[in-house]
Amino acid sequence: MVSVEDVRKLAALARIEFTDAELEKFAEQFEGILAYVSQLEDLKVSAKGEVVSPVRNVFREDGEPREKGTYTKKIVEQFPKKEGNALKVPQIISYD
Amino acid sequence: MTKTLNELTITEAARMLRAGECTVRELYDSCVHAAKEKNVVLNAYLELFAPDEVAIAEAQARIEKEGDAAPLLCGIPLAMKDNILIEGHIASAASKILSNYRATYDATITTKLKEAGALFIGRTNMDEFAMGSSTENSAFGPVRNPIDPTRVPGGSSGGSAAASAGHLCLGSFGTDTGGSIRQPAAHCGLVGLKPTYGAISRRGLIALGSSLDQAGPLAKSVRDAKVLFDAVRGHDPLDATTITDTTYPRKETLKSFRIGVPYHLLEKGLDPDVKDNFERTLKELEAEGHTLVEVSLPTSPYALAAYYVVQPAEASTNLARFDGIRYGTSKEGKDLLAGYLASRTEGFGPETKRRILLGTFVLSSGYIDAYYRKANAARQLLREEYDRAFEKVDVIASPTTPSPAFKFGEKSDPVSMYLEDIFTVSADLTGMPALSVPMGNVERDGISLPTGIHFTAPLGADDLLFTIGARVTKETL
Numbered sequence: 107m108v109s110v111e112d113v114r115k116l117a118a119l120a121r122i123e124f125t126d127a128e129l130e131k132f133a134e135q136f137e138g139i140l141a142y143v144s145q146l147e148d149l150k151v152s153a154k155g156e157v158v159s160p161v162r163n164v165f166r167e168d169g170e171p172r173e174k175g176t177y178t179k180k181i182v183e184q185f186p187k188k189e190g191n192a193l194k195v196p197q198i199i200s201y202d
Numbered sequence: 203m204t205k206t207l208n209e210l211t212i213t214e215a216a217r218m219l220r221a222g223e224c225t226v227r228e229l230y231d232s233c234v235h236a237a238k239e240k241n242v243v244l245n246a247y248l249e250l251f252a253p254d255e256v257a258i259a260e261a262q263a264r265i266e267k268e269g270d271a272a273p274l275l276c277g278i279p280l281a282m283k284d285n286i287l288i289e290g291h292i293a294s295a296a297s298k299i300l301s302n303y304r305a306t307y308d309a310t311i312t313t314k315l316k317e318a319g320a321l322f323i324g325r326t327n328m329d330e331f332a333m334g335s336s337t338e339n340s341a342f343g344p345v346r347n348p349i350d351p352t353r354v355p356g357g358s359s360g361g362s363a364a365a366s367a368g369h370l371c372l373g374s375f376g377t378d379t380g381g382s383i384r385q386p387a388a389h390c391g392l393v394g395l396k397p398t399y400g401a402i403s404r405r406g407l408i409a410l411g412s413s414l415d416q417a418g419p420l421a422k423s424v425r426d427a428k429v430l431f432d433a434v435r436g437h438d439p440l441d442a443t444t445i446t447d448t449t450y451p452r453k454e455t456l457k458s459f460r461i462g463v464p465y466h467l468l469e470k471g472l473d474p475d476v477k478d479n480f481e482r483t484l485k486e487l488e489a490e491g492h493t494l495v496e497v498s499l500p501t502s503p504y505a506l507a508a509y510y511v512v513q514p515a516e517a518s519t520n521l522a523r524f525d526g527i528r529y530g531t532s533k534e535g536k537d538l539l540a541g542y543l544a545s546r547t548e549g550f551g552p553e554t555k556r557r558i559l560l561g562t563f564v565l566s567s568g569y570i571d572a573y574y575r576k577a578n579a580a581r582q583l584l585r586e587e588y589d590r591a592f593e594k595v596d597v598i599a600s601p602t603t604p605s606p607a608f609k610f611g612e613k614s615d616p617v618s619m620y621l622e623d624i625f626t627v628s629a630d631l632t633g634m635p636a637l638s639v640p641m642g643n644v645e646r647d648g649i650s651l652p653t654g655i656h657f658t659a660p661l662g663a664d665d666l667l668f669t670i671g672a673r674v675t676k677e678t679l
Binding site: 108112113116117119120121122123124132135136138139142143144145146147148149151152159160161162163164165166177180181183184185186187193195196197198200 | 303304306307399400412439442443444445449450501503504506507508510511518522525526527528529530532534535537538539541542543544546547550555556558559560562563564566572573576577579580582583615616617620633
């Protein structure tokens with residue numbers, strides 16, 4: 107069972123706000139989806155676990171820096187708020 | 203009846219360009235003309251780009267200079283799904299949260315296509331962040347199926363499918379996470395390929411489920427699909443998950459195939475006339491000398507459930523980056539948190555929110571073992587079963603979807619929509635390549651609608667799919 111309160115908590119974790127009506131609708135749809143997904147409980151699996159793929163995501167070694175400023179102008183253009191070439195963000199530390 | 207230029211396949215157009223029977227400009231204009239006329243109804247394109255005159259002129263000059271040595275895609279007008287970056291153009295993934303985002307670089311596949319001389323007509327509509335099977339989840343209105351505009355084109359690459367099937371371009375690229383290339387290909391009468399995971403670079407694609415996502419072509423013929431795939435495949439130093447020619451064992455080209463059929467999956471939930479088309483197609487292949495072999499994939503019935511754990515988990519993680527701070531839709535709040543909440547709440551549509559919540563749930567501490575880890579174990583089991591099946595068959599066949607294209611609003615309950623991908627998700631979970639090819643039509647409300655047959659091949663054996671696909675469409679490759 108997924109309660110409206112559970113969904114409210116998940117929404118807070120996911121940084122999304124819902125009205126009470128939306129929360130109720132989502133809780134109801136969640137029931138349906140989880141009922142379907144819960145078939146997995148019937149599946150017997152060995153303890154081997156994780157998928158071992160020959161390809162995996164790794165970070166390359168640092169190096170080969172691009173020429174400074176190659177992308178600066180294009181990226182700065184995307185900033186919602188800026189001062190010069192700096193990204194302007196809301197105040198993060200509050201003093202109250 | 204002579205085809206207009208926009209109705210040509212890539213292969214036909216490439217021949218005409220080389221023979222001087224049409225120019226790159228004429229071909230391009232023919233597609234744009236059709237797009238302007240039909241897009242009002244279809245909504246396949248979110249944006250038609252201003253023609254890149256330099257690229258058009260360069261393509262023409264290259265064909266005249268190099269002739270047959272010029273890449274087949276030189277001067278060919280293509281459409282790109284709205285989650286594939288083209289520098290300087292908006293790439294919104296059909297979401298409000300990225301509606302003003304302009305790509306700062308080219309995706310690797312974009313770079314490769316540009317190098318081949320291909321031209322981009324526009325960016326195509328899709329389900330928001332590629333979540334959906336009908337394009338009804340686009341923030342910018344649904345796409346209509348060119349064969350019957352009262353029906354969906356499938357999704358999430360519905361715009362790319364409608365653009366190719368409606369001849370609003372010669373071919374297009376989509377992305378596939380659970381069936382998003384193959385299912386719309388089946389619903390629009392096209393050939394659609396989900397390559398082996400890692401066969402095509404994911405650099406510059408807007409991520410949905412990173413362990414599942416692959417880009418791939420939607421084309422009017424098997425041959426065209428191969429041309430598009432060959433142009434963009436290959437290892438990319440900027441995507442560590444791309445494969446090389448030696449990652450998986452090489453498979454020799456075959457004259458006759460052993461075709462595996464998992465009959466136990468076809469017993470229920472399949473429209474009878476879709477099943478008839480499937481069985482007739484198999485009989486025709488058998489008559490040509492291919493062998494049918496029954497295969498058993500006992501974990502398959504759990505594949506969709508596993509998928510709807512893994513995919514939302516990865517989606518919720520990937521979509522956490524959209525916070526309104528650095529790019530995209532940005533709403534102000536009284537503090538940092540309020541700004542996040544406002545940007546995400548306004549920016550994401552209902553299905554995206556649903557999957558983010560679902561992903562957050564399956565990854566939360568009390569449930570991660572029961573759902574996420576169990577789903578990954580199921581995924582491993584599924585891959586082992588397919589590996590075992592491929593010891594005695596070369597490809598595995600099924601219908602691509604249980605039914606032809608459905609009407610708008612018909613699948614309003616999320617689970618019924620998710621079931622659209624019942625035959626396609628296994629290839630994404632196992633990473634194996636899969637191809638949908640038209641296998642004949644069925645009639646609904648007096649309209650003849652296409653259906654697709656779906657072939658899966660072992661990891662790295664994408665080329666086998668073109669060979670068997672061309673047997674179904676009676677093409678010579």
